[in-house]
Amino acid sequence: MTVVNTIRVNGVDHEIPANWQAKRLLDYLRTELKLVGVKEGCGEGDCGACTVLVDGEPMCSCLLLSGVVGGREVTTIEGLPREYLDKFSSACETHGGVQCGFCTGGVAVMSSWMKNGGTETGVEPVSKLLEGNICRCGGYQQLTNAIADIN
Amino acid sequence: MASALRPSHLPEMDLQCPTNLGDVFRHISNGAQLLAGGTDILLQASVRGEPNKLVWTGGIESMKEFDADSDFIKVGASVPLSTMIKSNAFRDGAPAVADGAQSVGSLQLRNQATMVGNVCTASPAADTVPGLLIHNCVVATIDKENNKREIALKDFLTGPGKTNLGEGELVTCLSFSRLGKNQMSAYQRFTQREALDLAFASVAARLEFEEDGQTLMTVNLALGAVGPTAIDASAAADILKGHPISEGRLDICADAASQLCSPISDHRASAGYRRQLIRALVGDVVRQAATRYGNKK
Structure with a gap:
């Protein structure tokens, strides 16, 4: 039995220590x-703040x-290209897509996936693809507009 | 250094990731529970503190099989829902099952969750089950002595969270029939919000038309979230057979279907409300399947 315990995170290989195998x-x-751009919202797979x-x-x-x-x-969000993050943040700024910012990391990761096809x-429209990212500030329309505006 | 980070809710766990079935059975006999996509069982572990021994089946090559091109669509226990949804052959071959698969959780969860997991969790509200029932789904199992069984899905599900899976037996794959000539199917559910919600009630229908494309030859109906398991309500649709779809016959069929179910009242909806939803959904789903059939022709 072999446990493959190397993962590549943001382009760098890491050995997962044995005591971390059965942890989230x-x-x-x-x-x-220390990649703290990955947020824990609900911890139940609903909110999407931890999307990678x-x-x-x-x-x-x-x-x-x-x-x-x-x-x-x-x-993770830390591994997204700087150029993309700049586009994402300026689109959010233009459309008012960020309020408290807790969902933003997950949304950024999700939107980069959308923009890569x-x-x-x-x-599906952007709103459907964003179904797994909950924003409790109520910024769905702003986020949808912002993502649609990124080219 | 003390960490200010919120600790995991998961209990201390033992995880095994074998690459052959023999090792899986060995871990099962040591008390390990099967982990497929994990979107149900890890949640359960967080809430209840168990199971704390898991054996992951994603390393088993034979369970990654997905064949959407044959007369019977076959899906292994480790295939994520999104892999299926991305297949045109699957969406065209079993539209009701695809509708259900696309209703599960969210996009992120569908990249992790499996259809076999959805079936084995045996929730009365499982989104893929009504579609699978009307597509004649068969569950294939194996045990450590290599005994294999093939069980019709309607016999496999025995109650909320209950299946007739024996001890030490596991599901290897599901197979379900593609639409035949002049057939179409659809699934709809009612929820408070579109994603990340569980069905209050759900209905799947498969229609088979005569050569004229108007007269219904056979109709299969299945109802979800309104009984201990999904319910085969095809008997309620007898009134539709041999006639083109009409509002009058559809009303009678919807009434009959709402009488066949045995919903409970809970925090999501009352039993009476669920019955009303079934009445509305039956008409909607049959009409949707008929429209799809018309568009395809």
Whole structure:
């Protein structure tokens, strides 16, 4: 039996220590790697604040065990290209897409996935693709407009 | 250094990630529970503090099989819902199942969650189950002595959270039928918000038309979240057979379906409200399937 326990996070390989295998990826990223742009909102897979890309697909890092992600590539908001983050933040500024900012990290990751051609059926609007990111400030329309405005 | 970070809600756990079935069965006999996508079981572990021994099936090559091109669509236990949803062959071949799959959780969760997991969690409100029922789903299982069983989904589900899976037995894959000639299916549910919510009530329908494309030959109906398991309500649709779709017959069918179910009242909806929802959804779903059929022709 082999446990693949290396993960590549934002382009850098990390050995996941044995005591982290059965803990949440969210905690590993925040505590061990200090990638605190990954937020814990609900811890139940609903809010999307902890969204990261695993092999390029958005997932909730609060419902993934570190051991399960062995051998795969994880991208957090810290790993998004600076150029993209600049576009995202200026679009949010223009459209009023940020209030408290807690959901913003997850939304940034999600929007970068969309802008890289991410889709399920090829026809969904931004609002549908953003269904897994809850914003309690009520900024959905602003966020949707901001993301639509990024080119 | 003391950490100001919020600790995980998960209990101390043991995780095994084997790459062959023999090791999976060995861990099961040591008390480990199966972990597929984890979107249900990790939540359960956070809330109840157990299970704290898990064996992940994502490392087993044979469980990653997904074949959407054959007459029977086959999906292994480790295939995430999003992999299925991205397949045109799946969406065209089993629209009601695809509708259900696309209703589950959110995009992020569908990248993790599996259809086999949705079935094995056996929630009465499981979004993929009504569609799977009307697409004649069969559940394939295996145990450590290599005994294999194939069980019709309607017999597999026995109650809320209950299946007839034996001890030490696990589900390897689901297979369900593609639409045949002159057939169409659809699934709809009623929720308070579109994503990240559980169905108050849900209905799946599969229609088969005569050669004229108008007269209904057979109609299969399944109802979700209005009984201990999803309910086969095809008997309620007898009135539709041999006729083109009409509002009058649809009303009678919807009434009959709402009588067949046995909903409970809970924090989400009252039993009476759920019955009303079934009455409304049956008409909506049959009409949606008919419209889809018309658009396809």
